Amino acid sequence: MIISSAKPFEEVIELLKDKDDIFVVGCNACAAKLHVGGEPEVLEMCKRLEDEGKNIVGWVIPSAACSVASFDSLVEKNTAINDAKTILVMACGSGVSIISGIVDVPVYPSNNTESLGGRSQGEVIPELCAMCGDCKIYYFGGICPKGQCPKRLLNGPCGGAVEGKCEVDPEKDCAWELIFNKMEKKGRLDLLEKVWTVEELSE
Ligand code: SF4
Ligand code: SF4
Structure with missing residues:
Protein backbone atom coordinates (compact mmCIF):
# COMPACT_ATOMS: atom_id res chain seq x y z
CA MET A 1 0.00 0.00 0.00
CA ILE A 2 1.29 3.44 -0.94
CA ILE A 3 0.94 5.72 2.05
CA SER A 4 -0.32 9.18 1.26
CA SER A 5 -1.79 11.91 3.40
CA ALA A 6 -4.05 14.84 2.61
CA LYS A 7 -2.40 18.18 1.98
CA PRO A 8 -3.75 21.00 4.13
CA PHE A 9 -6.86 22.35 2.40
CA GLU A 10 -5.26 25.81 2.26
CA GLU A 11 -2.47 24.34 0.10
CA VAL A 12 -5.00 22.74 -2.23
CA ILE A 13 -6.81 26.06 -2.57
CA GLU A 14 -3.51 27.80 -3.31
CA LEU A 15 -2.72 25.19 -5.99
CA LEU A 16 -6.11 25.79 -7.56
CA LYS A 17 -5.85 29.56 -7.42
CA ASP A 18 -7.16 31.01 -10.70
CA LYS A 19 -8.36 27.50 -11.71
CA ASP A 20 -11.96 26.50 -12.17
CA ASP A 21 -14.27 23.91 -13.73
CA ILE A 22 -12.67 21.24 -11.60
CA PHE A 23 -13.15 17.50 -11.95
CA VAL A 24 -12.08 15.45 -8.93
CA VAL A 25 -10.56 11.97 -9.32
CA GLY A 26 -10.35 9.77 -6.23
CA CYS A 27 -8.83 6.34 -5.80
CA ASN A 28 -10.65 3.32 -4.42
CA ALA A 29 -7.44 1.49 -3.52
CA CYS A 30 -4.79 2.77 -1.09
CA ALA A 31 -6.12 6.32 -0.82
CA ALA A 32 -9.63 5.12 0.02
CA LYS A 33 -8.33 2.73 2.67
CA LEU A 34 -6.38 5.59 4.20
CA HIS A 35 -9.43 7.87 4.04
CA VAL A 36 -7.73 10.41 1.78
CA GLY A 37 -9.31 9.56 -1.59
CA GLY A 38 -12.45 7.47 -1.18
CA GLU A 39 -16.01 8.63 -1.79
CA PRO A 40 -16.54 10.43 1.55
CA GLU A 41 -13.33 12.40 1.09
CA VAL A 42 -14.05 13.18 -2.58
CA LEU A 43 -17.54 14.45 -1.73
CA GLU A 44 -16.14 16.50 1.14
CA MET A 45 -13.47 17.98 -1.15
CA CYS A 46 -16.11 18.90 -3.76
CA LYS A 47 -18.21 20.61 -1.11
CA ARG A 48 -15.29 22.55 0.35
CA LEU A 49 -14.17 23.68 -3.09
CA GLU A 50 -17.70 24.77 -3.96
CA ASP A 51 -17.82 26.70 -0.69
CA GLU A 52 -14.70 28.49 -1.95
CA GLY A 53 -16.59 29.47 -5.11
CA LYS A 54 -15.18 26.80 -7.42
CA ASN A 55 -17.31 25.12 -10.05
CA ILE A 56 -17.10 21.34 -9.69
CA VAL A 57 -18.03 19.71 -12.98
CA GLY A 58 -17.97 16.18 -11.60
CA TRP A 59 -16.01 13.46 -9.91
CA VAL A 60 -15.10 9.83 -10.31
CA ILE A 61 -13.43 7.19 -8.19
CA PRO A 62 -11.60 4.59 -10.30
CA SER A 63 -10.73 1.29 -8.64
CA ALA A 64 -7.11 2.46 -8.57
CA ALA A 65 -5.95 5.83 -9.88
CA CYS A 66 -2.53 4.34 -10.66
CA SER A 67 -3.98 1.87 -13.14
CA VAL A 68 -6.53 3.85 -15.11
CA ALA A 69 -6.23 2.49 -18.64
CA SER A 70 -7.30 5.50 -20.70
CA PHE A 71 -9.15 8.79 -20.82
CA ASP A 72 -12.11 6.94 -22.35
CA SER A 73 -12.36 4.70 -19.31
CA LEU A 74 -12.88 7.81 -17.17
CA VAL A 75 -15.41 9.21 -19.65
CA GLU A 76 -17.33 5.93 -19.41
CA LYS A 77 -17.71 6.50 -15.67
CA ASN A 78 -18.54 10.23 -15.90
CA THR A 79 -18.80 12.17 -19.15
CA ALA A 80 -18.54 15.44 -17.20
CA ILE A 81 -14.76 15.05 -17.33
CA ASN A 82 -15.02 16.37 -20.90
CA ASP A 83 -16.02 19.75 -19.42
CA ALA A 84 -13.11 19.91 -16.99
CA LYS A 85 -10.49 22.64 -17.27
CA THR A 86 -8.69 21.39 -14.19
CA ILE A 87 -8.35 17.99 -12.53
CA LEU A 88 -7.66 17.36 -8.87
CA VAL A 89 -6.40 13.86 -8.06
CA MET A 90 -6.89 12.53 -4.55
CA ALA A 91 -4.33 9.72 -4.71
CA CYS A 92 -0.61 9.07 -4.43
CA GLY A 93 1.92 10.42 -6.91
CA SER A 94 1.56 7.32 -9.08
CA GLY A 95 -2.12 8.05 -9.52
CA VAL A 96 -1.42 11.70 -10.28
CA SER A 97 1.17 10.64 -12.88
CA ILE A 98 -1.15 8.21 -14.62
CA ILE A 99 -4.03 10.68 -14.74
CA SER A 100 -1.68 13.43 -15.95
CA GLY A 101 -0.60 11.14 -18.78
CA ILE A 102 -4.12 10.57 -20.13
CA VAL A 103 -5.70 14.04 -19.90
CA ASP A 104 -4.81 17.30 -21.63
CA VAL A 105 -5.81 19.73 -18.87
CA PRO A 106 -3.69 20.62 -15.83
CA VAL A 107 -3.69 18.01 -13.05
CA TYR A 108 -3.07 18.84 -9.38
CA PRO A 109 -2.48 16.56 -6.38
CA SER A 110 -4.43 16.84 -3.15
CA ASN A 111 -2.22 14.32 -1.35
CA ASN A 112 1.41 14.00 -0.26
CA THR A 113 2.98 10.61 -1.03
CA GLU A 114 5.02 9.35 1.89
CA SER A 115 6.10 5.73 1.84
CA LEU A 116 5.37 2.10 1.09
CA GLY A 117 3.53 0.71 4.07
CA GLY A 118 0.53 -1.39 4.87
CA ARG A 119 -2.54 -1.86 6.97
CA SER A 120 -3.23 -4.79 9.25
CA GLN A 121 -5.74 -5.41 12.03
CA GLY A 122 -7.06 -1.89 11.58
CA GLU A 123 -3.66 -0.30 12.02
CA VAL A 124 -1.78 1.63 9.35
CA ILE A 125 1.93 0.83 9.29
CA PRO A 126 3.56 3.69 7.37
CA GLU A 127 7.01 2.33 6.55
CA LEU A 128 7.55 -1.30 5.67
CA CYS A 129 9.73 -1.31 2.58
S1 SF4 B 1 18.72 -0.25 15.54
FE1 SF4 B 1 18.82 1.86 16.39
S2 SF4 B 1 18.08 3.19 14.72
FE2 SF4 B 1 17.53 1.07 14.17
S3 SF4 B 1 15.42 0.83 14.90
FE3 SF4 B 1 16.78 0.12 16.57
S4 SF4 B 1 17.16 1.90 17.89
FE4 SF4 B 1 16.28 2.65 15.92
S1 SF4 C 1 14.95 -5.60 1.22
FE1 SF4 C 1 13.53 -4.23 2.29
S2 SF4 C 1 13.60 -2.31 1.14
FE2 SF4 C 1 14.45 -3.91 -0.19
S3 SF4 C 1 12.67 -4.61 -1.40
FE3 SF4 C 1 12.87 -5.99 0.40
S4 SF4 C 1 11.48 -5.12 1.93
FE4 SF4 C 1 11.85 -3.51 0.39
Missing part, protein backbone atom coordinates in the same frame (compact mmCIF):
# COMPACT_ATOMS: atom_id res chain seq x y z
CA ALA A 130 12.25 1.20 1.20
CA MET A 131 11.87 -0.19 -2.34
CA CYS A 132 15.58 -0.97 -2.66
CA GLY A 133 15.09 -3.19 -5.68
CA ASP A 134 16.97 -6.16 -4.21
CA CYS A 135 14.76 -7.77 -1.61
CA LYS A 136 16.53 -9.45 1.31
CA ILE A 137 13.64 -9.37 3.76
CA TYR A 138 13.73 -13.14 4.21
CA TYR A 139 17.01 -12.80 6.14
CA PHE A 140 15.26 -10.56 8.66
CA GLY A 141 12.12 -12.51 9.41
CA GLY A 142 9.89 -10.35 7.25
CA ILE A 143 10.83 -7.13 9.05
CA CYS A 144 12.94 -5.04 6.72
CA PRO A 145 15.66 -2.99 8.43
CA LYS A 146 16.05 -0.87 5.30
CA GLY A 147 12.43 0.16 5.62
CA GLN A 148 11.86 0.06 9.36
CA CYS A 149 15.20 1.01 10.98
CA PRO A 150 15.84 4.76 10.53
CA LYS A 151 19.60 4.04 10.29
CA ARG A 152 19.00 1.23 7.76
CA LEU A 153 21.32 -1.06 9.73
CA LEU A 154 21.65 -4.57 8.30
CA ASN A 155 24.25 -6.00 10.69
CA GLY A 156 22.41 -5.60 13.96
CA PRO A 157 21.11 -2.86 16.20
CA CYS A 158 22.80 0.43 16.96
CA GLY A 159 22.47 -0.20 20.68
CA GLY A 160 20.56 2.99 21.32
CA ALA A 161 17.11 1.49 21.85
CA VAL A 162 15.49 2.28 25.19
CA GLU A 163 13.04 -0.28 26.55
CA GLY A 164 12.52 -1.60 23.05
CA LYS A 165 11.88 1.81 21.51
CA CYS A 166 13.98 3.28 18.70
CA GLU A 167 16.40 6.03 19.75
CA VAL A 168 15.67 7.96 16.54
CA ASP A 169 11.90 7.67 16.79
CA PRO A 170 10.79 6.67 20.30
CA GLU A 171 7.24 6.29 19.03
CA LYS A 172 8.36 3.20 17.15
CA ASP A 173 9.57 -0.19 18.33
CA CYS A 174 13.24 -0.82 17.54
CA ALA A 175 13.17 -2.76 14.27
CA TRP A 176 16.13 -4.84 15.35
CA GLU A 177 14.47 -5.95 18.57
CA LEU A 178 11.47 -7.02 16.49
CA ILE A 179 13.75 -8.84 14.06
CA PHE A 180 15.61 -10.67 16.82
CA ASN A 181 12.41 -11.72 18.58
CA LYS A 182 10.86 -12.91 15.33
CA MET A 183 13.94 -14.90 14.28
CA GLU A 184 14.25 -16.44 17.74
CA LYS A 185 10.61 -17.51 17.58
CA LYS A 186 11.17 -19.00 14.14
CA GLY A 187 14.32 -20.79 15.27
CA ARG A 188 16.33 -18.99 12.57
CA LEU A 189 18.78 -16.88 14.54
CA ASP A 190 21.44 -18.47 12.34
CA LEU A 191 20.35 -16.20 9.48
CA LEU A 192 21.40 -13.19 11.52
CA GLU A 193 24.99 -14.47 11.55
CA LYS A 194 25.43 -13.32 7.98
CA VAL A 195 27.61 -10.23 7.76
CA TRP A 196 26.44 -7.87 5.05
CA THR A 197 29.07 -6.18 2.93
CA VAL A 198 29.51 -2.48 2.26
CA GLU A 199 28.21 -3.04 -1.28
CA GLU A 200 25.12 -4.79 0.02
CA LEU A 201 24.64 -2.13 2.69
CA SER A 202 24.72 0.64 0.11
CA GLU A 203 22.02 -0.90 -2.08
